[in-house]
Amino acid sequence: MLGAPFLNGLTGPANAPMARLMFDDLDEVRSDLARRLTRAAKDRRSPMHVPAVVTSDVDARTMVLRAFDPQEWTLRFHTDTRAPKVDAIKADPRMAVLFYDKGAKIQIRVRGTGEVLEQDALTDAAWANSANFARRCYLGDGPGAVSDAPTSGLPTQFEGVEPTEEEVAPGRPNFAVLRITLDALDWFYLAHTGHVRAQFVRNGEDWEGRWVSP
Template identity: 45%
Template structure:
């Protein structure tokens, strides 16, 4: 596959890879590392890419520590790497947590009951405990909870993380010479020395 040779083609390639990551759980871009401004990093499932607005969407528990971190400082860094294609994407943007609205409701509705049951967790994510625990109610650890319970109890903890990308640092590793480019929302995109 030929490498992109214009900045527009690099930007398109990056978004194509991210969109594939949101659609395909086997894609290398499906599980990016997401870091908040407090340098806390975690792997998250990429759920959606809004190409027009250059935004990404993830699902999260509204009680998670990243919610307060993002409210305090919305800067977000993301890292994706496709080892087969030898393409790395380093992304920077601003995040916001949303718990209400049409997009949140649509994200909830498109989630499976198995995925929704995670939000029945009785303890907030990252809370300390004396022993290991699955953080699921005993009655749903091996079964699917009913819709009414999910919509009442679990929905209260469900949120989305929206990341508005400001920069995409695209880096392609190649034996005949690496290539690197930086897309910037402010229009100051450029090629970079690898």
């Protein structure tokens, strides 16, 4: 997997001295990567909270990162079962996700295998823990539905209105969890003194890392 090409790294000056973020140990880099993904899932103010998610049909979209499991190395997102990306993932589960923290000058790219979970305990829990205001999105037209005028796709009665538990219940069949199991990681630090890059590939329960030229 490490042999596959990644996007070219971004360039630009770093505001902080290199010593503040530079690591000389691959295990430290992987730990830093895990910490950043953990924070991205928990803190909506994190610059990595809404990454770009890429499917095998060469399409990309920004999505909210809902959870990161540092033990299993999985990412969790929410999606609509009617979204075109669901069919793309089912046809070819290869996926990539791009994170960038402008302040820290760190870019993280990951690759893995996606799966759409519709009727299971994890999805039930994710639905139960979502606010009704968010769940109302699954009541309207499916993503990509054509309209003659600008539209939110929501039923008129729920425009700007939070529905009740009973009112959002019909949206549950349209709700799913997208889980991506990671198998390749790319950590890139942009520094005016010289960029630094590390890559990791999953080997069973372990990760094999190496330094690479930016």
